[in-house]
Amino acid sequence: MSDITPSQTVGPFFAYGLSPKGRCQWDPNGTYSWKETVGDNLVTPDAAGEKIRIEGCITDGDGMPINDAMIEIWQADAQGRYASPRDDRARPNTQFKGFGRSATDKNGVYSFDTIKPGAVPGPNGQQQAPHIVVCIYSRGMLRQVYTRLYFEGEAANNADPILKLVPAERRGTLIAHKESRGGQALFRFDIRVQGEGETVFFDI
């Protein structure tokens, strides 16, 4: 038996600590303002690549929006490199962290402004299609769930070693759909925690 510390739910009230400046209006009067360390805008001045917006709604088993979820994303830069000591490749855009956090608003909507990631190395020398690791926390979730966001229209999706492990009829839940809003590339990625069209979650 492992002796790690068990997970517990993030609960409904995390926003003022973990996401104090986000779209969740936890403090409409602005009385208890607290600085932000991790936000929903990942774009840094030195980050090369295509600027994109990611937006989606997260819903529960009844199809109701989850208005107290926290979504975290972890991604490579446009050249497919991670800002982590466990990725030892050189990384010229040193300010780009590739990590973001968004608390959902009253409609269950989260959003990120970021850079579209490049393809990254995968198992056994294969390439992984551009993707973002997505981690979800909320009241009613005693532990986080992991999923992945892939991009519509990427030829590399067909050969992606992780997507291949997902039954074909469920792969669509991992593909963000491209829309255009005011000339900016917007990828819509809705997350269904349970039920019809349930998003694929990973055991990793």
Add this chain to the structure above:
Amino acid sequence: MTLIFPRESLSVFPKHLSPDYRSTVKRSPSKPLILVPQTLSELTGPVYGHNAVQEGDNDLTKQHKGEPLGERIIVHGHVLDEDRRPVPDTLVEIWQANACGRYVHIVDQHPAPLDPNFTGAGRTVSDKNGYYRFVTVKPGAYPWGNHHNAWRPNHIHFSVFGHSFLSRLVTQMYFPGDPLFPFDPIFNSVTDEKARRRMVSIFDLDNTIPDWALCFRFDIVLRGREATPQDTDKH
């Protein structure tokens, strides 16, 4: 040193669906999770160093004009991996109710007073020995709607990063001897008694500061241990 993140380590985690905690019923995946290899995307993870926190972020009693009401406490401990090696330079974030059991979040409207001198959020970065320390006030118990006469035991929420996105942990720290333990479905969603005990801080008399604050120790053990040659062979 190569770290591995065994899936078996997660066996102590609560099940996604733990019906005694009612909100899990509609918020847990109904289909089996899909087993995938750990790739560079999961084995890496964000790093937030000491520039992510500011002086005083770890003292929740000094964020406003006056001091908050309540029992001043020190909460400290080490962030460790599964080999009990320190996890240095990792971001630790906390949030909690005030001494009356009320959160500043707009959604918490239960009839207990807010404290104008207490937000209840703090953060710090572990030092080279994995050590972290907060000063705060002891959070109160509070009622919630899960079942008739449901009360949460006193707790402080913790968010910790660690070596990779797989070691990421959100948990709650409890206080020793809480009479509400047997009745709390969130605490008891961890079914192994020894594992539950690891969420309970230890009263630390040696580090209690006379005439000033009680101290509680809470060590946090994250997923990740050193690969043995045998593990490496498997790759």
